[in-house]
Amino acid sequence: MQVPAPFEYVRASSVGEAIDLLERLGPEARLVAGGHSLLPMMKLRLATPEHLIDINPLAGELGDVREEGGEVRIGAMTRHRDVLESELLVRRFPIMRDAERRIADPPVRNRGTIGGALCQADPSEDLSAVCAALKASVVIRGRGGDRVLDMVAFHRGPYETAVGDAEMLVEVRVPVRPHGGSAYEKVERRAGDWAIAAAGAALWLDGATVADAGIALSAVNPRGVRCERAEQALVGRPPSEEAFAEAAALAAEDCDPIADQRGSAEYKRHLARELTHRALRRAAERTLAS
Amino acid sequence: MAATEQRPIGFGRLKRKEDPRFLRGEGTYVDDVKLPGMLHGAILRSPLAHARIVSIDTSAAQQHPKVRVVVTGRDLEGLGLAWMPTLSADTQAVLATDKVRFQGQEVAFVVAEDRYAARDALELIEVDYEPLPVVSDVRRALDPDAPVIRDDKEGQTTNRIFDWEAGDEAETERVLADADVVVVTQEIPFQRVHPAPLETCGSVADMDPVTGKLRLWTTSQAPHAHRTLYAMVAGIPEHRIQVIAPDIGGGFGNKVPIYPGYVCSIVGSILTGRPVKWMEDRTENLTSTGFARDYLMRGRIAADRDGRIRGLRVDVLADHGAFNATAQPSKYPAGFFHIFTGSYDLEAAYCSVRGVYTNKAPGGVAYRCSFRVTEAAYLVERMVDLLAAELEMDPVELRMRNLIRSDQFPYTTKTGWEYDSGDYHATMREALRIAGYDELRREQAERRARGEHMGIGVSFFTETVGAGPKAKMDIAGLGMADGAELRVHPTGTAVVRLSVQTQGQGHETTFAQIVAEELGIPPEDVEVVHGDTDQTPFGLGTYGSRSTPVSGAAVAMVSRKVRDKARLIASAALEVAPEDLAWERGRWFVKGDPEQGRTIQELALAAHGTLTLPDGVEGHLDAEAVYDPPNLTYPCGAYIAVVDVDPATGEVRLRRFVAVDDCGVRINPMIVEGQIHGGLAEGAGIALMQHIAFDEQGNCLGGSFMYYGGRWSLEVPDWELGETVTPSPHHPIGAKGVGESSNVGSPPAIVNAIVDALAPFGVRHVDMPATPGRVWEAIRSASGTAAPPR
Numbered sequence A: 001m002q003v004p005a006p007f008e009y010v011r012a013s014s015v016g017e018a019i020d021l022l023e024r025l026g027p028e029a030r031l032v033a034g035g036h037s038l039l040p041m042m043k044l045r046l047a048t049p050e051h052l053i054d055i056n057p058l059a060g061e062l063g064d065v066r067e068e069g070g071e072v073r074i075g076a077m078t079r080h081r082d083v084l085e086s087e088l089l090v091r092r093f094p095i096m097r098d099a100e101r102r103i104a105d106p107p108v109r110n111r112g113t114i115g116g117a118l119c120q121a122d123p124s125e126d127l128s129a130v131c132a133a134l135k136a137s138v139v140i141r142g143r144g145g146d147r148v149l150d151m152v153a154f155h156r157g158p159y160e161t162a163v164g165d166a167e168m169l170v171e172v173r174v175p176v177r178p179h180g181g182s183a184y185e186k187v188e189r190r191a192g193d194w195a196i197a198a199a200g201a202a203l204w205l206d207g208a209t210v211a212d213a214g215i216a217l218s219a220v221n222p223r224g225v226r227c228e229r230a231e232q233a234l235v236g237r238p239p240s241e242e243a244f245a246e247a248a249a250l251a252a253e254d255c256d257p258i259a260d261q262r263g264s265a266e267y268k269r270h271l272a273r274e275l276t277h278r279a280l281r282r283a284a285e286r287t288l289a290s
Numbered sequence B: 001m002a003a004t005e006q007r008p009i010g011f012g013r014l015k016r017k018e019d020p021r022f023l024r025g026e027g028t029y030v031d032d033v034k035l036p037g038m039l040h041g042a043i044l045r046s047p048l049a050h051a052r053i054v055s056i057d058t059s060a061a062q063q064h065p066k067v068r069v070v071v072t073g074r075d076l077e078g079l080g081l082a083w084m085p086t087l088s089a090d091t092q093a094v095l096a097t098d099k100v101r102f103q104g105q106e107v108a109f110v111v112a113e114d115r116y117a118a119r120d121a122l123e124l125i126e127v128d129y130e131p132l133p134v135v136s137d138v139r140r141a142l143d144p145d146a147p148v149i150r151d152d153k154e155g156q157t158t159n160r161i162f163d164w165e166a167g168d169e170a171e172t173e174r175v176l177a178d179a180d181v182v183v184v185t186q187e188i189p190f191q192r193v194h195p196a197p198l199e200t201c202g203s204v205a206d207m208d209p210v211t212g213k214l215r216l217w218t219t220s221q222a223p224h225a226h227r228t229l230y231a232m233v234a235g236i237p238e239h240r241i242q243v244i245a246p247d248i249g250g251g252f253g254n255k256v257p258i259y260p261g262y263v264c265s266i267v268g269s270i271l272t273g274r275p276v277k278w279m280e281d282r283t284e285n286l287t288s289t290g291f292a293r294d295y296l297m298r299g300r301i302a303a304d305r306d307g308r309i310r311g312l313r314v315d316v317l318a319d320h321g322a323f324n325a326t327a328q329p330s331k332y333p334a335g336f337f338h339i340f341t342g343s344y345d346l347e348a349a350y351c352s353v354r355g356v357y358t359n360k361a362p363g364g365v366a367y368r369c370s371f372r373v374t375e376a377a378y379l380v381e382r383m384v385d386l387l388a389a390e391l392e393m394d395p396v397e398l399r400m401r402n403l404i405r406s407d408q409f410p411y412t413t414k415t416g417w418e419y420d421s422g423d424y425h426a427t428m429r430e431a432l433r434i435a436g437y438d439e440l441r442r443e444q445a446e447r448r449a450r451g452e453h454m455g456i457g458v459s460f461f462t463e464t465v466g467a468g469p470k471a472k473m474d475i476a477g478l479g480m481a482d483g484a485e486l487r488v489h490p491t492g493t494a495v496v497r498l499s500v501q502t503q504g505q506g507h508e509t510t511f512a513q514i515v516a517e518e519l520g521i522p523p524e525d526v527e528v529v530h531g532d533t534d535q536t537p538f539g540l541g542t543y544g545s546r547s548t549p550v551s552g553a554a555v556a557m558v559s560r561k562v563r564d565k566a567r568l569i570a571s572a573a574l575e576v577a578p579e580d581l582a583w584e585r586g587r588w589f590v591k592g593d594p595e596q597g598r599t600i601q602e603l604a605l606a607a608h609g610t611l612t613l614p615d616g617v618e619g620h621l622d623a624e625a626v627y628d629p630p631n632l633t634y635p636c637g638a639y640i641a642v643v644d645v646d647p648a649t650g651e652v653r654l655r656r657f658v659a660v661d662d663c664g665v666r667i668n669p670m671i672v673e674g675q676i677h678g679g680l681a682e683g684a685g686i687a688l689m690q691h692i693a694f695d696e697q698g699n700c701l702g703g704s705f706m707y708y709g710g711r712w713s714l715e716v717p718d719w720e721l722g723e724t725v726t727p728s729p730h731h732p733i734g735a736k737g738v739g740e741s742s743n744v745g746s747p748p749a750i751v752n753a754i755v756d757a758l759a760p761f762g763v764r765h766v767d768m769p770a771t772p773g774r775v776w777e778a779i780r781s782a783s784g785t786a787a788p789p790r
């Protein structure tokens, strides 16, 4: 049995209390949500927080998925499973279900949260790419109130986000825009594994042309998740195989994969292109079907 | 009680007796053992693959308030226990003294009040290492400038361990030169994998300071062999050692060796006078305990144009890691590898194997096979497919032309194995029938025309299990005969005691069924006792599919002895001569007067009662037997895999898998099928994903299930099983052993299917594990281009 280093444990009963505790206990305190990223790291003693602040009591306060003010708002404590099963999300953003079906396994999905996933900012994490492709924003709360950031500002790189000391993520907001479609493509070594590479794509049409596009990659892009050059290449053009191929090539060019046991850098770059193309194609089909 | 299909008295599909306790989580594993006053041990391991130990400072750890004792290699030297013999005539460090030789090697042992404190204290130990150059690539191990890893061994000036050969080299070369077609392969590696049982290894040692008796609960596949070895190594008299293997959560070969942690727990208990538990974690299991395979093979196969295979040669470079700790019972350093001629009738064959040290974890173990049979089967089945491609012949057709014919058994191979029995053509035909082979080939042609990449892969394997005859097999000089004891109580229920230990194979059911078959006692009335050396007769344990071939035979023999004794008692009770009695399930009766008889239960009571017994009959109804196998048994099988490959991503979907096994007589077909399912899932994992890889510094890249893991139920097809039954002629019940066949036979079928799918790109071979990346690279290097997106 792998056993973590000693730590103190405390439960927060409200967001305010969690923030107070973070402030009082200082930088050696960590929030624990689903625990499916943090606890494995603690067991391997890669993470050795002195205090764990359990925010699972906030599952009610922060566990809601609802449409409001032209946005779908997803509470930070929403579990993977609830994202997967949300009818609203499937209807609005089918990319969410595409991705969730491929994240881990049922026990992990029953506990892991969207907030934990985004804050962990693992370079192979799927929901960051999904949220980036959808051009979502996140709400970060601290003593001084709320900050709303887009994904580019939020996701600073591997294991690094804009969440500051004594702050926490409370909500993800995804804008609802007309004539949209989205999809996620992932290649992994076995079911539930982290991606070798994955691509998320969203398209919004204005008549016969692309009004806006979101493309984001996972596992191949340590610097960030969005592929802005590839997105730009689509805007103003009809959604065609040719345009997709061009965008996919740009996404592959701009990514920066590293070789590891999952595959060579070349293979991953090839996947980035192939999967971006496939995601765009499927997003477009869904746009036309909506 | 009458037998029914659900409740057979004897052989049949009986639900496993042990499952209710496992399914309810009520098993007792080593980690469930809790003794009064028990302390907990943890091992400090080397972060480096090769380094000189300059100093070890344990003072801070010793001051931890919950720490009882800290042990280093120097301390063990004082006890003569710093090094221990391996099962392969080498030595292995228990705790390192001079150098560390692989990442994860045991350096110090902490005993503390609880396992958390023990782990915390590890971080307080300071070791000063002086890094040394690392040998992590087996191809570099014998370079002139390679550092000598085993400088502790006198006279060891290189990293060479052994050179070994089998077969006739000159004759093989002659045949290869003479044949019409010779296929020379590129390398065919069988990557390093790990059996990864879900329960990791561990032990609870309790050296009683009053009685001087050592009790050791341990994750062992061979409790009796371990007891003898502890007596030999630690000098504790053997009758004062009790080794108990309680419920074991999977072994697959990983739990055959004795690991440093077990020895440390014993030392810890001796030093503290308290029981000490040591239980390794997942990473420790994957990075320091017995790995499997790691064979770099190069083959040459020759045939005439008409498809007559003539000769096969293979040269192997074998990576044994830092200590030659192969856990295997044969007298040959490459185990059973010279069964690489497989199921074919060849004119000549030859193999050479060179074993070398590297800075990797020591081993290997036979991961669900007889040692090295899996490597051998993979080699020959890949070679035959390469040859079929070269001859432009259907791989089934080529196999059919060369399989050993049923009238050739017993068949002696060119490397000296005597195959007992089989009807290989019938087994292959059954697999073709279940798969609908011709239809599959038609479907493949249609799909290819549409640009889809479907592959069909075939393998035919011969296993060699049930070690084994004393002339060829032993473990540290212990012959491989196993005992059984059977006692029928006055009320007619029975207890059978076995030398072998189950790790999930269903022994409590299978062995009860053997007694039931022989005596007619319902299997639920037969208690199977195993895993405790104080309770059971001597024997060498469970691995190499030997439990049923060896202990199964012993149980059949002991049951027959009891049956014979019961006959004498019946003759006294019925006042007839023993020759006038006939047996039918569970009852002796008078020939010609079947109403006159006694059931085994009645005879058990009589044997313990007041009946005057015939002269020379001692009373009670029990017996002992030892089975000394005259030969191995040779199960075989024909496997067919169907895959779909997405060439643009390299993903492989295993769509169908047909497995026809011939393991002789099936005692409990349901258990046999369960064993096959498990081995197939493992084989699929090995073929597609599993790899214990290392980087250049010797860092292990497979140290958790995040990096190393098998297939899920989600990713395997519904296995389509079939059978043929060729009883072993020399075995009392004709059974051959089946626990491992499917791990042996499935990797080549899957790789053959992948290569078949990629044939249009010109791919000849893909290395295991055939991950999406590897498959994609194989297509690209064969065709010169990456496949276009669909």
Ligand SMILES: Cc1cc2nc3c(=O)[nH]c(=O)nc-3n(C[C@H](O)[C@H](O)[C@H](O)COP(=O)(O)OP(=O)(O)OC[C@H]3O[C@@H](n4cnc5c(N)ncnc54)[C@H](O)[C@@H]3O)c2cc1C
Pocket (backbone or CB within 6 Å): A030, A031, A032, A033, A034, A035, A036, A037, A038, A039, A040, A076, A077, A080, A102, A103, A104, A105, A108, A111, A112, A113, A114, A115, A116, A117, A118, A119, A120, A124, A125, A126, A127, A163, A167, A168, A169, A170, A192, A193, A194, A195
């Ligand atoms: C076997 C396995 C397979 C997996 N496979 C995948 C996969 O394929 N794809 C994938 O994307 N993920 C995968 N994951 C990760 C899984 O989805 C995690 O659950 C998730 O990434 C983290 O969510 P959590 O709620 O468990 O976070 P936790 O582990 O509780 O926390 C993670 C980090 O985020 C911080 N945190 C949590 N909530 C907040 C908040 N509201 N505000 C600020 N900080 C916060 C914590 O302090 C911690 O640093 C896998 C995990 C496992 C164990």
